Each structure stands twice: as C-alpha cells, then as structure tokens.
Amino acid sequence: MVNLTIDGKQITTAKTSTIYEAAKENGIYIPVLCYAKKLLPYGACRICLVEVEQMKGRLIPSCTTPVTEGMVVTTLSDEIRKVRKTVLEFLLVNHVVDCPVCDKGGECDLQDLTYEYEVVTNRFEGEKFDLPTDEVNPLIERNMNRCVLCGKCVRVCDEVVGYGSYSFINRGFETKIATAFDRGLNCEFCGQCVSMCPVGAILPRPFKFKARPWQLKEVDSVCGYCGNGCTVTLGVKDNQVQTIRFNEDTGVNHGNLCVRGRFGYSYVNDSKRLTKPLIRKGGELKEASWDEAFATITEKFKTAGKDLGIISGARLTNEELLLLKRVSSAIGTQNLDHSGGECYKGLTEGLKETMGISASTGTFPQVEKCDAILAIRSDFYETHPVFGMVINQAIRLNDAQLAVIADKRGKLSKLPNARTLIHKPGCEINMINALCQVIIAEGLAQTAGLQGITELTKALADYTPEAVAGMVGADAEAIKKTARELANAQNAAIVVAYGLPYTAYSKEIAIAAANLALLTGIAGRDGSGLYLCGEKANSQGAVDLQIIPGPAGLGAQQVLSTAAEGKLPVLYLVGEDPLVSYPDQTLVKKALEKTFLVVQDLFMTDSAKYADIVLPAASFAEKEGTFTNAERRIQRLRAGIKSPGEAKTDFAIFQQLLDKLQKTAPTTPAAAFSELTAEVSGYTDIIYEQIGAQGQVWGGETLVPVKKVLVPVAGMEPLQADYQLLVGSALYHSGTVSTRSKGPMSVCPEPYIEFNRDDAATFGVTTGEMVQLKADGVAIQAKVKVDNRLPKGVLFAPYHFGELGLNKIYKGQSVIAVEPGKI
Amino acid sequence: MFKEFAKGLSITLKHLLPGNTTTVEYPKQRLEIAPRFRGLHRLVPAQDREKCVACYLCPTVCPAKCITVESEENEKGEKYPRVYEIDLLRCIFCGYCVEACPVEAIEMTSAYELANFNRGDFVFDKARLLKS
Numbered sequence: 001m002v003n004l005t006i007d008g009k010q011i012t013t014a015k016t017s018t019i020y021e022a023a024k025e026n027g028i029y030i031p032v033l034c035y036a037k038k039l040l041p042y043g044a045c046r047i048c049l050v051e052v053e054q055m056k057g058r059l060i061p062s063c064t065t066p067v068t069e070g071m072v073v074t075t076l077s078d079e080i081r082k083v084r085k086t087v088l089e090f091l092l093v094n095h096v097v098d099c100p101v102c103d104k105g106g107e108c109d110l111q112d113l114t115y116e117y118e119v120v121t122n123r124f125e126g127e128k129f130d131l132p133t134d135e136v137n138p139l140i141e142r143n144m145n146r147c148v149l150c151g152k153c154v155r156v157c158d159e160v161v162g163y164g165s166y167s168f169i170n171r172g173f174e175t176k177i178a179t180a181f182d183r184g185l186n187c188e189f190c191g192q193c194v195s196m197c198p199v200g201a202i203l204p205r206p207f208k209f210k211a212r213p214w215q216l217k218e219v220d221s222v223c224g225y226c227g228n229g230c231t232v233t234l235g236v237k238d239n240q241v242q243t244i245r246f247n248e249d250t251g252v253n254h255g256n257l258c259v260r261g262r263f264g265y266s267y268v269n270d271s272k273r274l275t276k277p278l279i280r281k282g283g284e285l286k287e288a289s290w291d292e293a294f295a296t297i298t299e300k301f302k303t304a305g306k307d308l309g310i311i312s313g314a315r316l317t318n319e320e321l322l323l324l325k326r327v328s329s330a331i332g333t334q335n336l337d338h339s340g341g342e343c344y345k346g347l348t349e350g351l352k353e354t355m356g357i358s359a360s361t362g363t364f365p366q367v368e369k370c371d372a373i374l375a376i377r378s379d380f381y382e383t384h385p386v387f388g389m390v391i392n393q394a395i396r397l398n399d400a401q402l403a404v405i406a407d408k409r410g411k412l413s414k415l416p417n418a419r420t421l422i423h424k425p426g427c428e429i430n431m432i433n434a435l436c437q438v439i440i441a442e443g444l445a446q447t448a449g450l451q452g453i454t455e456l457t458k459a460l461a462d463y464t465p466e467a468v469a470g471m472v473g474a475d476a477e478a479i480k481k482t483a484r485e486l487a488n489a490q491n492a493a494i495v496v497a498y499g500l501p502y503t504a505y506s507k508e509i510a511i512a513a514a515n516l517a518l519l520t521g522i523a524g525r526d527g528s529g530l531y532l533c534g535e536k537a538n539s540q541g542a543v544d545l546q547i548i549p550g551p552a553g554l555g556a557q558q559v560l561s562t563a564a565e566g567k568l569p570v571l572y573l574v575g576e577d578p579l580v581s582y583p584d585q586t587l588v589k590k591a592l593e594k595t596f597l598v599v600q601d602l603f604m605t606d607s608a609k610y611a612d613i614v615l616p617a618a619s620f621a622e623k624e625g626t627f628t629n630a631e632r633r634i635q636r637l638r639a640g641i642k643s644p645g646e647a648k649t650d651f652a653i654f655q656q657l658l659d660k661l662q663k664t665a666p667t668t669p670a671a672a673f674s675e676l677t678a679e680v681s682g683y684t685d686i687i688y689e690q691i692g693a694q695g696q697v698w699g700g701e702t703l704v705p706v707k708k709v710l711v712p713v714a715g716m717e718p719l720q721a722d723y724q725l726l727v728g729s730a731l732y733h734s735g736t737v738s739t740r741s742k743g744p745m746s747v748c749p750e751p752y753i754e755f756n757r758d759d760a761a762t763f764g765v766t767t768g769e770m771v772q773l774k775a776d777g778v779a780i781q782a783k784v785k786v787d788n789r790l791p792k793g794v795l796f797a798p799y800h801f802g803e804l805g806l807n808k809i810y811k812g813q814s815v816i817a818v819e820p821g822k823i
Numbered sequence: 824m825f826k827e828f829a830k831g832l833s834i835t836l837k838h839l840l841p842g843n844t845t846t847v848e849y850p851k852q853r854l855e856i857a858p859r860f861r862g863l864h865r866l867v868p869a870q871d872r873e874k875c876v877a878c879y880l881c882p883t884v885c886p887a888k889c890i891t892v893e894s895e896e897n898e899k900g901e902k903y904p905r906v907y908e909i910d911l912l913r914c915i916f917c918g919y920c921v922e923a924c925p926v927e928a929i930e931m932t933s934a935y936e937l938a939n940f941n942r943g944d945f946v947f948d949k950a951r952l953l954k955s
Contacts, residue, residue: 100878100925101902135900209894209902212879 034150104200136184153193224620229629258385263743274616275645313575314536317625323654334553341556346510356706362529372489378410430715438483459712499535504814533630563591721817751804
C-alpha cells in the first residue's frame with residue numbers, strides 16, 4: 001500500500017493504482033476522456049492533468065502516472081483549469097459542433113466538459129473536419145468528424161474483444177480512426193466501441209434519432225440470450241425497449257456485450273408478437289379469451305394425466321420453472337424436460353457421476369487470472385461471446401496459454417497464445433483422453449482422493465498422444481504440451497459449451513472433461529474451474545430446478561417419439577420451437593401433428609402452427625424473476641416494459657393454471673423464490689431482495705466436488721466420409737429467437753453452409769451461390785459461405801434458421817456424412 | 824357639495840370627448856403589439872424543410888409539457904421532426920422553447936387571436952406551425 005495526499009486528503013491505496021484511480025476510489029473528481037476502467041492506461045486526451053508537488057514545473061497526466069509514497073497531488077488550480085480549457089479548445093477546433101442532431105448530446109463527455117469549463121469562445125482557428133461517415137454497415141454508425149482520438153474504440157476492440165477492427169491512420173492533423181484500408185466496418189458487431197466512445201463518433205445505428213438520452217428510463221435486467229448472464233440496461237421509452245445502454249458498474253460482464261445482447265433486443269417490440277390466446281376451431285387458429293383457453297387446457301391436461309408431456313425452454317426464470325414443476329406435479333405427470341433433453345446430460349449425468357455436482361465449479365472472473373485455459377469445441381466463442389472476451393483478457397493481462405480442442409478454427413484460435421488442436425469431427429473425447437493419458441503417464445496427476453485411477457490408466461492405454469494423433473489427426477507434441485500446461489498451471493480453466501446443436505455424446509464429453517479436471521486438480525481448486533456452460537439464459541437454472549424427467553417419466557426425445565407414435569395425447573411446449581431447433585424434423589413434425597398441442601411462446605413459431613392452443617407469453621424484458629447463469633450466478637430480471645395486448649408472463653400463466661387445478665401458487669416471483677430456496681439445494685439462504693448488482697453465486701466462488709470418481713469413457717471412431725457436416729451456433733445468433741431480431745438479422749440474415757476454400761473450388765462455388773447437401777436421401781439447400789476456418793472436407797451450418805430445415809438431416813449425431821452439390 | 828359633483832362630472836365628460844377614451848374598440852381597433860410580444864409559435868422554414876432538427880430541447884425545457892416531438896431520419900440521412908405539435912390549451916406562452924432552440928427554428932409571432940370551437944383545433948401540428 002502507498003500513502004499519498006490528494007487535495008489535502010490523506011489516501012492509502014494499492015501500489016498498482018494510478019493517481020486517477022486513487023482519486024476516484026476516494027470520491028475526488030478528475031475529468032477524463034480517454035480513460036476506461038477496463039482498458040490499459042493510455043494518456044491520449046490530456047484532460048486529466050494534475051499537479052504533483054514532487055514533479056513541479058509541468059502537469060502530470062493522472063490516468064497514466066502510478067502513485068508513489070508521499071506524493072502530494074492537487075487536482076484543480078487556476079493553472080490546471082486554464083490548461084484543461086486550452087485542451088478543450090484544441091479539441092473543438094476541428095470538432096463539428098452538431099450537438100442538436102448528435103445522439104450523444106446529453107451524455108457526451110466532451111459536451112459536459114465544454115460546459116463545465118465554460119468554453120464559449122475559441123482562441124484558435126482551423127478547419128472543421130469533413131470526413132465521410134460510415135453508412136455501409138447496418139449496426140454501427142461512425143462519424144469521424146466528431147472523433148476526439150481518445151483511442152478507446154481501438155483499445156477495446158484489441159484488448160477486450162480481440163478483434164482489432166480499428167487503428168489510427170495518418171499523422172498529425174490528418175490522424176483518424178479507421179479500419180483496414182479505410183473501408184466500411186465488417187466485424188463481429190459486438191458494439192463495444194459504441195459503448196466506449198466518449199463522444200458521438202461511434203453510435204448504434206438502430207437507435208439513430210430515436211430518443212435523447214435523458215428521455216430514457218434505465219432498467220437493469222439480464223440478457224435473455226445465452227448462459228453468460230450479462231447485465232443489460234434497457235433504455236425504455238414509450239413502452240418500448242429503444243436501446244441497450246452502456247453500464248459498466250453492474251453485472252459480471254463489466255459492460256461488455258456481444259452483438260446479440262447489444263443489438264438483438266428488437267424482437268421484444270416486434271409487432272408480430274402474439275397478443276391474444278388462439279384456439280383451433282374448424283381447422284384454423286382463432287382468437288379466443290384466456291378463460292376459454294384455460295378451461296380447455298385444464299380439461300385436456302387432466303384427462304391426459306400422467307401421459308401429458310411438457311417440454312420447456314431454458315429461457316424461463318427460475319420462479320417460472322418452479323411453477324411449471326408444480327403444474328406437472330399437480331397433473332401427475334413425470335414427462336417434464338427442457339432443451340431437447342440430451343444436451344444438458346453432461347451436467348445432470350456426467351458431472352453427477354464423476355463429481356457429484358451438476359454445475360460449473362468456478363466463476364467467470366476467476367478465468368481472468370488463469371495461466372492455462374482449455375476450450376473444448378471452437379464454437380465456445382460463438383455460443384458465449386462475452387466469456388470468450390474474458391478468456392481474451394486472461395491472455396492479454398495474464399499471459400495465459402490457450403489451447404482449443406476443435407474440429408474447426410474459430411475466433412478463439414485467432415487469439416494470441418492460442419494453440420488449436422484440430423481433430424477429425426466428432427472426436428473430442430479421444431483428444432481429452434489423450435490429455436489425461438499424458439498427465440498420468442508423465443506423473444503429473446494429482447491423485448490424492450481420486451477413485452478409479454487404475455481403471456482409468458488401464459482404459460487410457462490406447463490413447464497415447466501418438467495413437468490419438470494418428471487416428472484423429474492432431475499433433476502429438478501439441479497434445480503433450482497442452483497437457484503439461486494444464487497440469488502445471490497454478491490456475492487453469494476448462495471450458496465446454498452445451499446446447500441444442502451439440503446433443504451427441506454430451507454426457508461422455510463431460511465425463512472426459514471431468515476426468516481431466518480431476519487429474520489436474522482443476523475441479524474444486526480455488527482460482528481454477530471446469531466450466532460447462534449452457535446455451536440459454538437459464539440453462540443452469542433449469543438443471544438446478546430439476547426440469548428433467550422423473551424416474552418414470554419420458555425425456556424430451558422420448559416424449560416426441562411417443563407422440564409420433566400417437567401414444568401421447570397432450571403435449572405442452574413452453575418457449576420451445578422443436579420443429580426448427582430439435583434434431584429430426586420428420587419425427588418432431590409427426591409428433592406435433594398427432595397430439596393435442598399447447599404452445600406457449602412469444603411468436604407464431606413453426607411449431608405453434610401445429611398447435612391446438614397457442615398462449616401469448618412475455619419476453620425477458622417484461623419479467624420479474626431470476627436467471628442462474630452458467631457460473632451459478634443468480635441475477636435478477638426487472639420488467640422494463642408491459643407485455644403487448646393480452647400477453648401474460650409465463651409466471652402469470654402458470655399461476656392461473658395452478659389456480660384452475662385447485663392448487664395454491666406463490667403470488668409474486670419474490671414469494672416463489674423464497675419457496676424455491678427451500679427446495680433447491682445450493683439456493684438455501686439466498687434472499688431475493690438481497691440479490692445485488694453483481695448477482696449472487698450459489699455454492700460459493702469455487703464449488704467443491706462432492707466426490708472424485710474417474711470414469712473411463714471410450715473415444716469415437718472418426719466418420720469415414722468425404723464430406724462431413726458440422727452443426728453449431730453462429731456468432732450472431734442464439735437459439736431461434738434472435739432470428740426475429742433486426743440487429744442480428746441485419747448482419748446474418750439467412751442460413752448458410754460454410755465451405756473451406758479448397759472444397760469450394762472443387763465444387764466451383766463462391767460465397768452467395770446456392771448449394772445442396774444430401775444426406776440419407778434428404779436434401780437441404782442454402783447459400784455458400786467460403787471461409788478458411790474449416791479443415792478440408794468439413795462443412796458447417798448454423799442451426800438457428802427454420803427455412804434451412806437443417807434438422808431434416810441432423811438427427812442428433814455429432815457429424816453428418818453429406819454429399820454436397822452445386823445447384 | 825355641488826362643487827365637488829361638478830368637478831367629478833367634468834372629468835367624466837372630458838373622457839367622453841373624442842380622443843380621450845381608454846377603451847380600444849376591438850376588433851375594429853387594435854393595439855400596437857410590442858416587438859417582444861409572445862404570441863402563437865411559428866416553426867421557421869428553411870429551403871426545402873423546416874429549420875427544426877428535432878433536438879428535443881423545447882419539449883425538455885417546456886414547463887407546461889405541451890410540446891410533442893418525434894424525430895426521424897429523412898432520405899438524406901438528416902434528423903427531422905416527423906411530428907411537431909404544440910397543445911395551445913396547455914401552453915403558458917413563456918417562450919422557453921424559443922430560448923432553448925439551438926437553431927432558431929421556433930419563434931413567437933404577434934398572433935394572439937387563438938380562439939377556436941373544438942379542443943382538437945388547439946393542437947397545432949407541424950404544417951400549421953410552419954404556416955403561422
């Protein structure tokens with residue numbers, strides 16, 4: 001610790017602090033333009049100049065100067081004031097003062113400082129900038145005439161996102177921020193630069209001219225897309241979510257968001273939202289009253305009794321899931337499941353079997369301090385972009401070594417220190433087994449308290465790095481190096497994502513990862529962690545609440561196959577669109593046709609078209625409640641807007657259903673949460689009202705495994721086919737709901753099939769041309785996207801789009817043998 | 824007593840003489856309006872559009888909350904007020920809107936004859952404000 005004096009106040013602060021940070025901690029105000037909490041000090045704007053007794057004769061930039069013992073700092077004097085005012089005058093020489101039409105007006109740092117320092121005239125003369133604005137891309141508006149060259153966008157894109165879209169170009173007065181070759185922006189569109197810009201140079205285009213900042217009501221809630229659980233601050237006006245506001249003070253994400261979180265909100269305001277219950281009469285869905293709908297539903301549910309099938313989505317709040325469970329037990333059915341039933345088995349069966357828990361063992365902020373990180377499947381960045389940014393931070397700030405076990409390259413492979421171990425599709429387990437084998441063979445394993453080490457050693461005999469490398473095509477030396485890194489690291493993390501497109505061997509991959517985590521001691525050690533991250537906002541909550549089939553119940557896949565046989569009288573789909581997102585479309589279609597179908601959703605989804613009753617539900621922006629994110633963090637949602645028409649929150653729907661079934665239901669989400677804490681292990685002692693801005697992690701920062709059992713899992717045989725299709729997530733989308741949002745759709749509007757350059761050349765196709773994939777006699781068609789991240793012979797298609805019909809050929813397998821052909 | 828009576832009556836009679844009345848024979852006769860009189864608002868037109876850039880400062884400053892602005896982007900990518908309405912029944916003619924305007928797009932005219940038959944007619948939309 002260091003002692004210093006700022007403005008006569010005695011301050012003790014950390015040795016690593018800068019003057020600015022020390023002052024801020026103690027409530028002393030120093031103006032800044034180029035400083036940001038999450039970025040490295042830069043010192044570009046010279047607004048934060050202060051006087052230091054020991055360095056008389058010149059002013060010192062407080063944001064880049066570290067504190068030293070006995071320092072005496074003055075933050076405001078006549079001279080400082082004069083210099084700051086001069087700096088502002090210099091900035092305003094070229095800055096176009098178009099505040100009336102600039103959307104930043106009202107929250108612009110330059111505007112505020114100009115006001116504070118009363119810069120009403122300018123002693124200097126110069127030309128105003130007249131640069132062309134970037135009108136090409138649909139999401140991020142860049143008007144470089146307003147730029148003050150603070151470099152925050154350049155730094156955030158490099159340091160946090162790891163993309164590096166921007167750089168300074170030219171020299172002197174000509175200096176400006178530009179992309180490579182000064183073209184339009186074509187990037188991940190995460191909008192981090194938008195959130196960082198202190199002036200109106202980079203703005204969100206969907207919000208252009210919509211409202212002024214002071215008109216917006218800010219509501220802190222949790223993003224409804226992926227399991228990362230980022231805090232989003234809704235900017236609400238006229239009962240619409242107008243934009244997502246920048247907020248770095250709450251949540252686990254420090255204001256970082258991805259394209260979905262920042263630009264994917266428009267589905268909430270969509271005019272196509274369902275507003276009234278629909279009942280099928282005479283073959284057509286007609287508007288009806290809630291009473292009528294509830295009456296029919298209760299009657300049908302009661303008649304079905306234990307044969308009712310319930311499939312839920314994982315974007316319901318914990319409280320809603322609790323009520324859904326109550327509904328299922330009131331009816332007496334055990335056929336309750338979520339998210340396709342297969343993909344989360346890594347948690348409920350895999351981790352349960354090996355470690356006795358069913359959740360990630362660490363928290364996201366811990367990953368920033370890791371020395372070694374292993375990402376299994378390159379799609380991790382695509383499913384959880386903001387966690388990907390944390391991994392990038394670990395590399396930048398902590399020089400972490402990242403290894404990616406993947407069937408294709410991805411964003412993670414592009415990060416510095418990244419080593420991508422490309423293997424044949426469907427063989428992740430072989431690779432993890434090889435890592436385990438190296439760790440045991442080289443005596444690096446931490447065997448204390450582990451059960452089943454001998455069995456595992458025996459079972460892994462065939463998985464020497466050389467053997468695995470020969471079989472699945474990775475580099476044996478790289479495998480060994482990765483294993484050593486993981487075993488020797490003080491803090492390490494293993495990350496895996498699960499979700500609907502990854503239903504194959506999800507249990508086995510989790511067991512393999514758990515073996516590795518146990519052998520390296522990662523599981524349960526403070527600072528390290530095994531992360532199994534759910535695809536949806538409340539995937540972890542659904543697992544915690546046991547939205548899984550009872551002992552005599554059917555899982556989602558069995559429910560659908562039973563229904564397809566005509567043996568399931570009633571099916572209740574809550575926030576799921578299985579026709580688009582579940583494997584095996586033919587089966588799902590048959591199932592939906594043959595049963596009395598009740599669908600509860602925001603939109604008239606493809607599955608809802610087969611429904612006999614459709615109930616209009618509410619989006620995350622209209623709900624109160626909690627989500628549990630992939631690191632077990634329970635965070636509160638707050639309602640920003642009212643639901644359209646007669647649409648009700650899922651909570652209200654379940655409440656009324658329970659009421660009709662003569663059961664009592666908790667009256668508010670808070671009451672439901674307190675009932676929930678009594679039922680769900682780990683949630684005990686958490687009080688709804690006390691869940692703060694950072695949420696509350698159940699089980700503590702490090703969840704200690706209950707047991708440590710090593711379970712051998714067999715690897716897979718690589719598929720023998722010339723062309724193999726991988727199914728996965730696209731960065732711009734999450735589930736199917738993002739396809740109803742303008743932001744994600746403006747950058748990724750249609751399905752595509754990704755080809756390697758060589759394969760594209762073989763078939764003579766280029767980006768944008770139509771191509772056909774045939775598998776088992778069924779063909780699907782989509783446009784080609786040529787990229788260089790896939791190995792030869794491997795194709796990729798995202799699963800979000802209904803029009804592609806990907807699940808006509810995707811039946812839950814890890815990789816699909818296909819025959820591509822040009823149309 | 825008679826003396827006082829005559830004195831008083833003479834004042835009355837004096838005022839009856841032409842040129843000595845204080846009553847203005849409105850509407851035949853009108854007072855001259857002071858140059859800074861705050862009457863009906865007017866939106867100032869520019870060449871091919873209104874001067875207003877929809878910055879929302881006037882509805883923000885308005886103490887009577889009688890101004891409604893809705894901004895939008897036009898074909899040229901400029902910000903313009905798609906809706907600009909003043910509810911004169913709520914307006915207190917304080918002139919803050921004129922003072923707040925950064926582009927001198929709104930001013931107050933000398934028009935004060937604003938009576939009307941319907942409540943709806945007191946809401947002046949953009950077209951009417953541009954013509955006033």
